[in-house]
Amino acid sequence: MDKLEAKNRIAELVQLLNKYGHEYYVLDQPSVPDAEYDQKMQELQRLEAKFPALVSTASPTQRVGGEPLDKFQKVEHHVPMLSLGNAFNEADLRAFDRRVTQLAAEPVVYICELKIDGLAIALTYENGTFVRGSTRGDGRVGEDITSNLRTIRSIPLTIQEKRSIEVRGEAFMPHHSFLALNKGREEKGEMVFANPRNAAAGSLRQLDPKVAASRNLDIFLFGYGKWEADSLPSHSERLKYLAALGFKINPEWKRCTTIDEVIEYVSYWSTERPNLSYEIDGIVIKVDDLQQQEKLGFTAKNPRWAIAYKFPATEAVTKLRTIELSVGRTGVVTPTAILDPVQIAGSTVQRASLHNEDLIKEMDIRIGDTVVLKKAGDIIPKVVRVIEEKRTGDEVEFSMPKQCPSCNSELAHLEDEVALRCLNPNCPAQLKEGLIHFVSRDAMNIDGLGEKVIEQLFQAKLIKTIADLYRLKKEELLKLDRMGEKSVQNILNAIEASKSNSLEKLLFGLGIRHIGAKAAQTLAAHFHTMDELCEATYEDFIAIDEIGEKMADSIVQFFSEEKVIELLQHLSTMDVNMTYLGPTQSQMTAIFSNQTIVLTGKMESFTRSEAKKLVEANGGSVTSSVSKNTDIVIAGEAAGSKYKKAQELNIPIWDEQKFKEAIES
Incomplete structure (x- = not known):
């Protein structure tokens, strides 16, 4: 086959395969068997390998062809991607309708669309070819994730007309992709994603597009940014036109002539949302007529012609199988409900904190109870009530133990606290949690030393105290599971870099009781060095406006302990910075003074x-x-x-x- 024949055949195959892909991934109506698609794809790959100069950006072989990036470039949105105001109930929707009709001074028609729970993105086409895709970012500036978006097969690489257009949509992870992804990660011993939205966002922010391609994401287009002048007068007609161009539009949108119809649509999907193959977290309501949209205009942050109805937090019923106890870095013992797995608000829940013994007694929670779970803000699961009528008599009352579940030391109530505490400073659980706190972002911010890695190092007896982190050796780390040359070097580099942190980071990382990040900043700015801090008296601390009596007592007690003095000496010999590097009180600009x-x-x-x-x-x-x-x-x-x-x-x-x-x- 000569070059001209190859050129014609490649063009024919690209056109056919893009057509087949659109039918399969967008219309869900494949016209050819998978085997025929695969055969033509293989033929195209052979021809492009033989004639690389003939490879076009429109070829389906180019969906995953980019090299891993060092970082994402910033992209400025010519038309800002504004967020929407929120409605939480029928009264909010009716109030929105009253505002719109009063401002429009004429009847309005609404378009209702499902609010996809994913990542907002913008796609730019020039002369009909996909050239750039970006995240929403802050609405004005996003990140260029073109390589990752090209891996989503429902995004057309070319559209039906040779025109320039920017369209907006929501990239998401369907349920089947989410379940498969988490199953694979579990088998590898990796941390699973909490919900499909997090998984989609994490996938699209991978620097290697091959990772994004393996996640099987999808997209629905719902809007537009830059749009060349034409005669389409309404949002509904533009949606139809986008579909005609080859974009995937959610089919469940509806045109409503009254607010009552809008409320019916919202009510229907409030109950039907579990039957979808993807997550939604609300309904978007827009004025259909584009001239009316222009007349209504915008507030500083939101369009006046649209609103997002947010579904209330979802509840679920499940069985409480047992109650586990965990010990935090300050010795507090926390009970956690272990539950039969249940889907709630887009994620599988198996654990929920019960906080303390008083709460368990107040709610009369027993092991074996059937309980109702709710996600506060669709994020944190909590037990909200017990279904007592489902009790069988086999349920077991729970009481907190007298000894620490980690070290068997006697537990105690301090002052008027509800919580039980382990007071053993050498309790393994407290030591481990203290290390996790020390490396956290607000403390020493040692990248790569997450909770699982600290657990691994602790179990391998490589670390017990903070100072041990700075004694870690490369050869020791390489012996551990899932520790390669590159990851080990990155960890060691991050540990070394943490030595240069300002004093307040170290102070907060030490975990002094009652001293949070703000108090640590105040102390560091006031005393400047660790030596001055160690020598300060109770009166010195209490003289500082933001330091109260309890805090002062805690600081004095902390720095009087021999093991603390010994730890600080070790850290100093390892060149960990003990000096405040931030602005002094007199240097700080006071733009928010007393505000x-x-x-x-x-x-x-x-x-x-x-x-x-x-x-x-x-x-x-x-x-x-x-x-x-x-x-x-x-x-x-x-x-x-x-x-x-x-x-x-x-x-x-x-x-x-x-x-x-x-x-x-």
């Missing part, structure tokens, strides 16, 4: 903890709820009810960019 700040939503550039520290370092205090005493609300993505409350109270609202600019200035 009360509320943080809400998710930020792109900071974790919640990091943003809190920045506010506090600049003179402000952070509270969890919005009130008339709040000075500023700093809102990230999906800000929710706090954002709404701030609007109602006319409290200044800053977005992430304004917060960053204030800090940097």
